[in-house]
């Protein structure tokens with residue numbers, strides 16, 4: 034590997050308490066809210082086919098019209114306590130809230146621009162209310178911040194002229210000032226979730242961004258910042274020139290989930306996920322497939338089974354309501370979590386061979402092993418392959434600890450866990466499997482000599 038001044042500053046996972054807490058969250062909530070919720074994916078009767086929070090970039094949206102929408106922003110139904118309560122009931126352990134999206138509108142009364150909530154009819158600090166409400170529910174707060182800022186005069190996606198560079202210096206100072214301001218105003222913040230950092234102009238700022246990250250981490254010791262924040266001096270993002278991840282966890286899994294444990298390269302990671310295909314901000318007319326709670330629960334469990342966190346996005350409307358579809362899904366996920374949360378919280382990857390019926394998770398403290406079943410085989414026989422010197426002794430339903438499920442040895446290190454549900458299975462369910470580490474006697478199952 035080569036020497037880098039602005040590459041990864043740490044190899045391997047962070048082992049401090051704050052990061053261990055992050056690693057054990059399992060489930061998070063993303064909130065995308067801003068003036069884009071007012072048009073909600075439509076303008077003058079026309080339907081916007083893109084992501085609602087990008088509507089300003091739509092050729093049919095006059096920029097001046099969009100940039101004056103904040104003068105109508107007055108979400109009378111906004112109730113931060115209600116949002117935080119719903120997130121608690123869903124089982125979210127942390128929340129990531131958009132402070133400023135690509136359009137540059139600030140949901141907090143920033144003193145570095147007039148394009149903020151303070152200048153809207155609503156006036157009050159939305160970020161402050163949300164931080165207090167989620168803190169009160171015991172849900173850790175992380176702040177989303179977009180480097181892209183279409184409202185700031187100094188913002189550039191690329192630096193072509195000396196004039197660009199001069200303007201961009203003001204933008205860099207403004208960006209730094211806003212981030213320092215956010216951490217000063219909301220010191221209970223546990224981390225920053227950066228977005229909009231793919232522009233060439235920002236990628237050239239390796240030294241500035243590295244120094245800014247250092248300054249922010251000094252303000253809040255243990256602050257957690259992901260891999261999407263900065264590039265190294267060769268323009269490499271997420272992973273530096275040596276292939277080492279920059280930041281505390283990988284932020285590449287946007288609307289996608291790794292397939293195997295090899296895909297995560299030993300790093301912490303989060304998957305941020307939309308309920309429709311690709312809408313983060315409020316769009317009044319979702320098109321295409323809207324994910325069911327079974328799908329979302331599978332994504333959550335798959336993420337945990339591969340040592341990641343799953344962060345589900347909510348896009349409140351222009352009045353401050355969380356839409357009925359999201360409320361229903363939050364309740365269905367919460368009902369499942371009420372019964373099964375122990376397979377998520379504090380759990381991670383178990384190095385047993387993945388089977389078709391679903392996913393294994395293991396509690397990192399206790400070693401308790403879970404089979405989370407999504408696909409019941411017609412035989413009722415759930416195949417389990419164990420490592421050498423491991424013998425499964427007992428299996429029972431998490432929901433009915435007195436249930437004694439038969440385990441049949443079928444090959445060396447291979448078993449069937451026989452389970453025939455009494456009633457039709459409608460939701461994923463969990464079998465706890467207990468093992469003994471033993472020197473397996475070959476018994477009936479000898480490896481063939483070939």
Ligand SMILES: C[C@@H]1N[C@@H](C(=O)NCc2ccccc2)[C@H](O)[C@@H]1O
Nearest residue numbers: 065084086087134228229287305313
């Ligand atoms: C978390 C999401 N990230 C923002 C985003 O723009 N993502 C990736 C993307 C980048 C370039 C064109 C389309 C989409 C979305 O607007 C959400 O905030």
